Amino acid sequence: MRRRRVPWPLVALASLLIAWIGSRTDIVTRLEQGMGDAGASMLQHEIDSDVVIVAIDAKSIAELREWPWPRRHHAALIEKLAEAPPQQLFIDIDFSAASNPLDDQRLATAMAAWDGEPIILPAFFQYASASSTALVVTEPLDILRPHVAVASVNLEPDADGLVRSVRRTWSVAGRTLPAVAAALGDLAAENDAEIIIDYTISPSSFRVLSYIDIVANRTPAEYFADKTVFVGATAIELGDMVPVPVYQSLPGVIVQALAYESARTGNLRFLDERLYWLIASLFGLILGYWFCRQTWQRNVLVIAASMAAMSGFALYLYATFDLIIKIVPLAITVTTAYLLATLRSLESETVRAMMYAVGFRKREALLNSIVLSSTDCIVCIDADGSIRTANPAAASLFGCELDELVGASIFDFVPELTTRDDESQSQVFDRAADSILESNARTMGGDNFPVELSVSRVQLTEELLYTAIIRDISERKAQQQQLQFQATHDPLTSLPNRAAMAAHLDACLAQHRSDSPVALLMIDLDRFKEVNDTLGHNVGDYVLHEVARRLADVASSRGFLARIGGDEFALVIDQLHDSNVIAELSRDLADCLKKPIKTSGIAIEVGLSIGIARYPEDAKDAETLFKYSDIAMYSAKRNGAEFEFYDSSNDRHSVRKLTIATRLRQAITNSELELHYQPQVNLKTGRVDSVEALLRWEDAVLGAVNPAEFVELAEATDLIRPLSNWTLVRAFEQAVAWQDEELELRVAVNISARMLQDVGFPELIANLLLDIGVSPKQIELEITESAMMVDPQRALQVIEALSELGFLISVDDYGTGYSSLAYLRDLPVHALKVDKSFVLNLHRHAGNRVIVESTVQMAHALNLMVVAEGVETAADAEILRACGYDFGQGYLYSAALKPDALSEWIEAFNSEGSADQSLNLAQG
Numbered sequence: 001m002r003r004r005r006v007p008w009p010l011v012a013l014a015s016l017l018i019a020w021i022g023s024r025t026d027i028v029t030r031l032e033q034g035m036g037d038a039g040a041s042m043l044q045h046e047i048d049s050d051v052v053i054v055a056i057d058a059k060s061i062a063e064l065r066e067w068p069w070p071r072r073h074h075a076a077l078i079e080k081l082a083e084a085p086p087q088q089l090f091i092d093i094d095f096s097a098a099s100n101p102l103d104d105q106r107l108a109t110a111m112a113a114w115d116g117e118p119i120i121l122p123a124f125f126q127y128a129s130a131s132s133t134a135l136v137v138t139e140p141l142d143i144l145r146p147h148v149a150v151a152s153v154n155l156e157p158d159a160d161g162l163v164r165s166v167r168r169t170w171s172v173a174g175r176t177l178p179a180v181a182a183a184l185g186d187l188a189a190e191n192d193a194e195i196i197i198d199y200t201i202s203p204s205s206f207r208v209l210s211y212i213d214i215v216a217n218r219t220p221a222e223y224f225a226d227k228t229v230f231v232g233a234t235a236i237e238l239g240d241m242v243p244v245p246v247y248q249s250l251p252g253v254i255v256q257a258l259a260y261e262s263a264r265t266g267n268l269r270f271l272d273e274r275l276y277w278l279i280a281s282l283f284g285l286i287l288g289y290w291f292c293r294q295t296w297q298r299n300v301l302v303i304a305a306s307m308a309a310m311s312g313f314a315l316y317l318y319a320t321f322d323l324i325i326k327i328v329p330l331a332i333t334v335t336t337a338y339l340l341a342t343l344r345s346l347e348s349e350t351v352r353a354m355m356y357a358v359g360f361r362k363r364e365a366l367l368n369s370i371v372l373s374s375t376d377c378i379v380c381i382d383a384d385g386s387i388r389t390a391n392p393a394a395a396s397l398f399g400c401e402l403d404e405l406v407g408a409s410i411f412d413f414v415p416e417l418t419t420r421d422d423e424s425q426s427q428v429f430d431r432a433a434d435s436i437l438e439s440n441a442r443t444m445g446g447d448n449f450p451v452e453l454s455v456s457r458v459q460l461t462e463e464l465l466y467t468a469i470i471r472d473i474s475e476r477k478a479q480q481q482q483l484q485f486q487a488t489h490d491p492l493t494s495l496p497n498r499a500a501m502a503a504h505l506d507a508c509l510a511q512h513r514s515d516s517p518v519a520l521l522m523i524d525l526d527r528f529k530e531v532n533d534t535l536g537h538n539v540g541d542y543v544l545h546e547v548a549r550r551l552a553d554v555a556s557s558r559g560f561l562a563r564i565g566g567d568e569f570a571l572v573i574d575q576l577h578d579s580n581v582i583a584e585l586s587r588d589l590a591d592c593l594k595k596p597i598k599t600s601g602i603a604i605e606v607g608l609s610i611g612i613a614r615y616p617e618d619a620k621d622a623e624t625l626f627k628y629s630d631i632a633m634y635s636a637k638r639n640g641a642e643f644e645f646y647d648s649s650n651d652r653h654s655v656r657k658l659t660i661a662t663r664l665r666q667a668i669t670n671s672e673l674e675l676h677y678q679p680q681v682n683l684k685t686g687r688v689d690s691v692e693a694l695l696r697w698e699d700a701v702l703g704a705v706n707p708a709e710f711v712e713l714a715e716a717t718d719l720i721r722p723l724s725n726w727t728l729v730r731a732f733e734q735a736v737a738w739q740d741e742e743l744e745l746r747v748a749v750n751i752s753a754r755m756l757q758d759v760g761f762p763e764l765i766a767n768l769l770l771d772i773g774v775s776p777k778q779i780e781l782e783i784t785e786s787a788m789m790v791d792p793q794r795a796l797q798v799i800e801a802l803s804e805l806g807f808l809i810s811v812d813d814y815g816t817g818y819s820s821l822a823y824l825r826d827l828p829v830h831a832l833k834v835d836k837s838f839v840l841n842l843h844r845h846a847g848n849r850v851i852v853e854s855t856v857q858m859a860h861a862l863n864l865m866v867v868a869e870g871v872e873t874a875a876d877a878e879i880l881r882a883c884g885y886d887f888g889q890g891y892l893y894s895a896a897l898k899p900d901a902l903s904e905w906i907e908a909f910n911s912e913g914s915a916d917q918s919l920n921l922a923q924g
Ligand code: C2E
Pocket: 678, 693, 694, 695, 706, 707, 708, 709, 711, 727, 749, 750, 751, 752, 812, 813, 836, 869, 870, 871, 872, 889, 890, 891, 892, 895, 896, 924
């Protein structure tokens, strides 16, 4: 699309307007003056002049020896000149102030005697004071004035300080004086307000005579007779120097003489303004028209030619017709017309392109600085893969100098960008273009590192190039790997976690589908909870760490080991194996924990239980495998076995366990449990003065649940705390109730092994004592030997604290654990309860009888009471009584009863004495 063009006359008019406006400005005026001055100095010439300068020069001052001169000298000069009178005489000396009257009078006389054209003396227009705008005129003395003519010597400089013209007349308060130049030529009435001083006239056109030479009669009269004589100071020291163009400065009198000559020749003038602008308009129109028709290149020639012509013509007019033509406005017209015409000739695309080029420069600079300072590596490659340019980041990325990089092949640094069959290099780049690739790169030294690469095509010229931005992503990769590791590993042991294990198992099953078998070993630590509770988490963590290390030593090479819970580990074996191999491995795993783990001076023993489930025979999916191995593990734990293979009959058990755990929690919160009390008969007195509290739980779904079963389950979970608390509260309250009924009964309460490991337990129980208001003397705490197994030190500490609170303490199930009597000696224990397994059918087991008898002797030696539990027959009771047992407890007397039933029973039993104990046998 072609742009609508501006009509050419508009171009011409616009340029004229601009030139006209320009000509009004100070800068153009000065330019113009400068050019005029230059022209004048070029045209400088001597003229045939009748001007004679009588110079008050250095020589005259030197000869007359005094200054200011007495005015009689001037009188003498006038008289001398009068002998051969000049045609006109201007004395440029200030006579406005009186000197000595004699001299002034002599001067006046000399002037009065002057014949011919009157002598011209200077007057000076000036401001009355520095702050005033009113003009005053300084004139010669009154005694001189009648004999002379007065003319203004004012010289007004232009804006640049140079004097170029004089005003033809000066007026103040109705008085009008001509300028000297006008007065001498009698030209005051001319039209022009100004006399333009023609500096092309050389001052050497004037004959200069020394003042003293005339006075001393050394100058021939013909030199000044009939001439126009200017008398004035030329000696520099007199200070009457005027700044002028061409000559820098001239004495005032010379400037006056030049002005006079300019006025006399009378035709140096500016071209009439209107005529000038008419010509300029014509000029502008012609050139505007011309420029608009021609190409800009040709117009350059025209512009140069017209400028030259204009200058030449102006000089010619000046020299020949004393006509001054302003050049600058014309020059402005021409150049503006040229520029506008050129702009006008540009296609819109070109204009846009020019604008763009201007913007592009900036953008290019910006881009350059971005590229240079970028921390990403930026390289430009050609279609063959050789590097054309690269930024500093690229050099440092590839470990070389920038100039080594240029010319090298990108494939040397990013080898993975290789071509496929039948593919050219540029096709590789095209394939990579406009997407972000991850690849491996290589430094010049051969180090590999991962990079992210984005390639894009650039087609600036005919040649197709590519830029590649390459970013080192080693750090990011490492971070990703670390995150990946964190997501799939346990931070404590650095083993894979449950999620990783599940993923691995899924992968194995997918791979092995009906192929070779997979086994899952669920490994659970025994007694770890106690370690954690009693020794703190730091020790617990250390133990786990060590266990993990040992397990990994054994199993890592044979399968995938993971930590899937607090003290649970799992091992997936997907290599060839039969039961024997797995059993062997399980034993190895158990064995590796046999050696105690030592930390901060303690040797800790933890065991493990392993449950094994197999694919495909046990389960067909991962979830079931998990479940079954868990069941097998639980069964192993219960049976005290190191490992067990899954057996479908275990299943029922585990379901029941889960049910018990959930329902027990409810039963505790809803207080659905009960405490029953079993009497302990004092075998010495035949009376009952103590009972044992035993838990009873009749669940709506499960029916009556054996306390041994649910207590063990509670101990394996956190339920043991609320359960223990509930039991203690209930037993204490019952003791208080009986006391209120004035029934003197000691209540024995079973204390879980877990509670004995808890250093907070004594405080808890002490608070209960206070709250319920029971006396500790009324309470007996039954503890088992196994309670001391994990940490005897701590258990001892707790037992001592309990004893200090005033409780009686007895050791339950004596004979089933490891403790020896010697060991018990150090404990604040009051009684032993020999386990019922020794007591049941005592009369039929000679071996048990030996144990029972020796135990009572040793216990008594240690001042311990001895209790036999499980007394079912009168025969057994008799044996026990005979060998010195203090108490008997068993179905022979009574099973555990509800509190009310018990108090009735005791009342009856005690009142009957030991008359017929067997009558009260209750069936358990
Ligand atoms: P244990 O402390 O040894 O309690 C004695 C057990 O022997 C009781 O079983 C009792 O009923 C039973 N028994 C009493 N006389 C005879 C007898 O002549 N022949 C036979 N065969 N057994 C007799 P129970 O009540 O089933 O308790 C079992 C275990 O449950 C208790 O053994 C004890 O370890 C635990 N347990 C019961 N109640 C509590 C409790 O309140 N707290 C704690 N921590 N454990 C309790």
